[in-house]
Structures are given as C-alpha cells and as structure tokens.
Amino acid sequence: xxxxxxxxxxxTAVNMYFFARSVVCCxxxxxxxxxxxxxxxxxxxxxxxxxxxxTSMTLVKRDGKLSATTRRDxxxxxxxxxxxxxxxxxxxFVTGRKSLAKCIAQSAFVIQGxxxxxxxxxxxxxxxxxYMLTDRFLKKYDRAILPRTAGVNKVRFxxxxxxx
Amino acid sequence: MKDxxxxxEFENPSKxxxxxxxxxxxxKKLPALGLHNAFFMCDGHDKDSAxxxxxxxxxxxxxxxxxxxxxxxxxxxxxxxxxxxxVYRVNNCDCIVxxxxxxxxxxxxxxxxxxxxxxxxFEDVKGINVAKKKVEIPLVVIPTCVGxxxxxxxxxxxxxxxxxxxxxxxxxxxxxYCIIDPSLTSVFDTPTTIAGALESFAKNIEEFVSKQAIxxxxxxxxxxIREIRDNVFKVVNDPMDEHAVLGLQRAGLLxxxxxxxxxxxxxxxxxxxxxNVTGTDNYICMGIVFAACMRxxxxxxxxxxxxxxxxxIGDDRYAATPAQDRxxxxxxxxxxxxxxxxxxxxxxxxLSDIGMKEEDLGKVVDETMKxxxxxxxxxxxxxxxxxxxxxxVM
Numbered sequence: 048x049x050x051x052x053x054x055x056x057x058x059t060a061v062n063m064y065f066f067a068r069s070v071v072c073c074x075x076x077x078x079x080x081x082x083x084x085x086x087x088x089x090x091x092x093x094x095x096x097x098x099x100x101x102t103s104m105t106l107v108k109r110d111g112k113l114s115a116t117t118r119r120d121x122x123x124x125x126x127x128x129x130x131x132x133x134x135x136x137x138x139x140f141v142t143g144r145k146s147l148a149k150c151i152a153q154s155a156f157v158i159q160g161x162x163x164x165x166x167x168x169x170x171x172x173x174x175x176x177x178y179m180l181t182d183r184f185l186k187k188y189d190r191a192i193l194p195r196t197a198g199v200n201k202v203r204f205x206x207x208x209x210x211x
Numbered sequence: 212m213k214d215x216x217x218x219x220e221f222e223n224p225s226k227x228x229x230x231x232x233x234x235x236x237x238x239k240k241l242p243a244l245g246l247h248n249a250f251f252m253c254d255g256h257d258k259d260s261a262x263x264x265x266x267x268x269x270x271x272x273x274x275x276x277x278x279x280x281x282x283x284x285x286x287x288x289x290x291x292x293x294x295x296x297x298v299y300r301v302n303n304c305d306c307i308v309x310x311x312x313x314x315x316x317x318x319x320x321x322x323x324x325x326x327x328x329x330x331x332x333f334e335d336v337k338g339i340n341v342a343k344k345k346v347e348i349p350l351v352v353i354p355t356c357v358g359x360x361x362x363x364x365x366x367x368x369x370x371x372x373x374x375x376x377x378x379x380x381x382x383x384x385x386x387x388y389c390i391i392d393p394s395l396t397s398v399f400d401t402p403t404t405i406a407g408a409l410e411s412f413a414k415n416i417e418e419f420v421s422k423q424a425i426x427x428x429x430x431x432x433x434x435x436i437r438e439i440r441d442n443v444f445k446v447v448n449d450p451m452d453e454h455a456v457l458g459l460q461r462a463g464l465l466x467x468x469x470x471x472x473x474x475x476x477x478x479x480x481x482x483x484x485x486x487n488v489t490g491t492d493n494y495i496c497m498g499i500v501f502a503a504c505m506r507x508x509x510x511x512x513x514x515x516x517x518x519x520x521x522x523x524i525g526d527d528r529y530a531a532t533p534a535q536d537r538x539x540x541x542x543x544x545x546x547x548x549x550x551x552x553x554x555x556x557x558x559x560x561x562l563s564d565i566g567m568k569e570e571d572l573g574k575v576v577d578e579t580m581k582x583x584x585x586x587x588x589x590x591x592x593x594x595x596x597x598x599x600x601x602x603x604v605m
C-alpha cells in the first residue's frame with residue numbers, strides 16, 4: 048500500500064484519458080446516454096480528482112454538448128466534485144472493477160455538490176461501462192449490463208482512434 | 212482500501228438523551244452551553260400539550276423564547292426559510308429548539324444549515340457537503356411522534372423557488388442534542404403512529420441489506436427490528452404504555468443513525484419520489500411500496516433477509532422454517548403485517564388509493580432515478596425495474 052506507485056499512477060492516468068474519450072463517444076452514438084445528458088442543466092460541470100494532487104477528469108455540458116477533458120483546470124467551480132481518497136480506489140474505478148455507485152457505497156471518495164446531478168452522471172457511467180467492458184467482466188464485478196443502442200465495436204474503435 | 216477490506220466510516224454527531232421524564236434533566240444542560248435565547252419551532256401550540264410542556268421546561272432553566280415559529284409545511288420552502296432567518300437574527304437568538312413531528316425537525320435542520328453556513332444563495336447549501344460551518348448554531352430536537360427516523364440524520368429537504376425538492380446533506384444538519392421523552396409523545400392518532408412504526412421498520416430492513424451497511428449499523432438495525440416487533444401492537448392496544456412508546460422511538464432513532472451511515476435503498480427512493488409527486492406523506496408511501504421492493508431485492512439480499520427473519524418471528528418459528536424459505540418468509544410476514552395494520556387503520560394500500568394515475572408514473576420514475584438511496588440498493592436499479600415495481604402496486 049505504501050510507496051509512490053508510478054506504474055499504477057500511469058495506468059490510472061491513461062485509463063482516465065480513454066474513459067473521458069469514451070464518455071464523449073457514448074454521447075455521440077448512444078440514445079439512452081443522450082437522454083441522461085439532457086437531464087443535466089446547461090453549464091453543468093462534473094469533476095473527478097485523485098487526492099492529494101493526482102490525475103483529474105472534467106465533464107462539461109455547454110450548449111447541450113458534452114465535452115470531457117483530463118486537463119487540470121481548477122478555476123471553474125464544479126457542480127459535482129468527486130475526490131478519490133487514494134489511488135487504489137481510483138485504480139479500481141478506471142479499470143472498470145468498481146462502478147461509481149459501488150465507490151460511493153464503499154466511501155471511496157469525498158463528494159461535494161448536487162445529488163441529482165451526481166446520480167445522473169452515475170447512470171451515464173454505467174452505460175459507458177457496458178460499452179467498454181465485456182458482459183462477462185461486468186457480471187464478474189457485479190456491474191450493470193445495460194441495453195446498448197449503438198454498436199459496441201464502433202464505440203470502442205472511435206474511443207481509441209476516432210476524432211472527437 | 213482494497214476490495215473486501217475492513218475500511219469503514221461511522222458518524223453520529225448527536226448526543227441522545229432518552230427516557231421517561233428525561234426532559235427536565237436534559238434542558239438543565241442548555242445554560243451550561245451558553246444558550247440563553249432560543250428560537251423555538253413547533254407544529255402548533257396548545258395549552259397542556261407536549262409543546263407547552265417543553266416550553267415550560269426550557270423557560271424554567273432561564274432560557275428565554277426569543278421567537279417562536281409554527282411550522283405547517285411538509286417540506287420547507289426557501290421563502291419560509293428566509294423569513295425564519297430574519298426573525299432569528301432580529302431577535303438575537305443563539306440556538307434552535309425544535310419540538311414536533313418529522314416536518315418540524317426537517318425545517319429546524321434546514322434553517323440550521325442556512326444560519327450556520329451564513330448562506331445567501333441556495334446553491335451554497337444544496338447537495339452533498341456543500342454548506343460550510345461559519346457560525347455555531349446549536350440545535351436541540353425533541354420528537355413528539357413515534358418512528359421518526361430523521362431526528363439524527365445529517366440531511367434536510369428544501370423546496371426551492373420553482374417548487375423542486377432538493378436534498379441538502381451535511382453533518383451541519385445533524386442536531387447537537389436529541390431529547391426523547393415518551394411522555395411527550397403523541398400516540399393517540401393511531402394511523403400516524405402505525406405508519407411511523409412501519410416506516411422505521413421498512414427503513415431498518417433496507418439499511419440492513421444496503422450496500423453501504425457495516426457491522427455497527429447492521430447490529431443497530433436488527434435491534435431496532437426487534438423493538439418494533441415487540442412494541443408496535445402494545446402501543447396500538449395501550450397508547451399510554453411508556454416502555455412500548457420508548458421502544459418504538461428507539462427503533463426510529465436507530466433507523467436515523469444507520470441512515471446517515473448506511474443510506475437506504477429503492478423503497479426509500481420510491482417513497483420519497485411518490486411523496487413529492489402526490490403530496491402524500493412519505494411514511495404512507497413507504498407502506499405501499501415496501502413489500503414490492505423487498506421482492507425486487509430478493510435475488511441479491513436473500514442471505515440478509517433470512518438473517519433478519521430471526522428478529523421478527525423469534526426462535527421457535529425461525530428454527531421451524533427451512534433455511535431456503537427464510538428470506539421468502541420474511542417478505543410474506545412483513546407484507547401480511549403491513550397489510551393488516553394499514554387495513555385496520557384505514558390507511559391506503561395501493562397507489563390508486565393515494566390518487567396516483569398511470570400517466571404520473573413517468574414523473575415518479577424520473578424522481579426516483581435521481582435519489583441518492585439508489586446507489587446503495589443491493590440490486591442495480593434501472594428505469595424499467597422502477598416502472599415494474601410501481602405497476603405491481605397500482
């Protein structure tokens with residue numbers, strides 16, 4: 048548990064980057080995902096951080112469009128701010144072994160902000176999980192297997208190589 | 212913090228003083244805390260009522276009643292809160308004393324959040340852990356109803372200017388003192404008492420199977436379930452039985468403590484949403500949907516349900532029930548008990564009884580999906596599941 052864990056940090060950062068891309072991709076191709084995005088107010092900002100000063104990811108909804116970035120920008124006050132208490136829990140989340148809901152239930156992070164916004168984002172991330180991970184993997188880690196309205200391979204390909 | 216680790220968090224910032232006749236002793240501590248001018252909140256003030264008794268006790272220890280607010284709102288709105296904040300400041304009050312049912316306690320917690328955070332905009336208090344403490348405003352709560360579980364929870368519901376209800380969760384909302392005196396409890400309104408007891412029963416079961424439940428909360432839940440089983444019929448038969456009333460109060464209190472730490476599940480989310488949409492009291496909605504929600508969670512909570520059964524039916528019947536039937540027996544027993552109590556006391560049994568129509572289901576489902584309690588439900592909930600549960604109790 049002790050030490051700087053540079054490999055784990057690097058994996059978390061890379062996974063977080065691709066997770067941000069997959070969120071944008073799902074918004075582009077999945078209908079159910081877009082319904083949830085529609086429920087968020089305009090100029091909604093959601094931020095993930097790994098404490099004390101690790102990787103972060105910011106989701107912004109502006110003019111009905113959703114963008115996600117892993118660039119650090121602490122000038123904007125987020126509507127929902129989620130701070131992972133340690134790298135271990137963040138690693139479990141970005142590698143798909145824990146859903147956002149499970150992380151909350153296990154007190155893996157400190158949450159600050161709007162409850163309904165956070166719940167909507169939690170449902171959105173479940174949809175992302177059902178595209179990025181296989182059914183077998185989702186079942187193994189007790190995660191939701193949700194109906195997909197777009198091609199899994201298409202979303203995966205666009206996440207990895209597409210221009211978003 | 213690895214999977215299956217022993218990490219947990221438990222918090223209860225409130226001091227609880229309980230027992231028959233404890234009020235006079237408990238209020239003596241108020242002047243020692245430097246409190247002299249109370250902002251008194253209640254749900255009505257009649258001579259010789261519980262509220263009158265509390266007022267006399269508070270005044271007897273030289274704590275003045277700087278201002279009094281009579282609450283009649285189920286969920287307090289922002290306009291009322293602003294008004295209360297001004298009254299509190301104009302009268303130089305230094306603490307809040309709330310005496311009444313769950314509505315008064317919710318309002319007291321909401322005004323405490325606003326005052327101690329010196330909040331100007333609603334956005335500075337809405338949500339989880341948003342309000343920050345700037346001024347110390349002690350809060351004393353004295354429940355006068357059975358089965359109130361929001362007494363010690365660290366959250367309050369506030370209706371904004373558009374009429375939307377928002378959850379404000381912060382340790383700041385939890386009271387400093389909670390005084391539970393069965394002699395102040397009004398149990399003569401039997402339907403309300405029954406509904407309150409059933410709500411705390413449902414909450415304890417939900418918290419017991421919650422994903423966030425830890426050993427401490429699970430122990431509390433089981434004790435609370437036993438208290439309800441032992442006392443609910445005693446109170447119905449003899450409302451003056453102080454031991455039985457205190458037992459139900461304790462069960463409600465334990466449900467509240469566990470709620471702050473383990474959260475609840477789908478029944479809590481659904482009853483809250485139904486209450487917001489139909490305007491019916493939360494605990495009545497809970498009675499309607501609870502059995503259906505238990506049945507929904509059965510595939511993943513079978514082991515926990517089987518364990519809880521022991522505290523409901525006792526040793527002999529538990530031993531006589533085959534292990535594979537225990538979870539199902541719990542659901543059937545709970546459903547039968549709830550149905551009997553609701554029917555006998557003229558309380559609604561279905562959603563149609565509370566004026567719910569098929570076309571309103573969508574609104575309830577959307578509200579439910581926004582609830583924080585879904586996160587800790589043992590089974591992953593989708594919109595379709597919520598529709599199915601609602602249709603089964605139409």
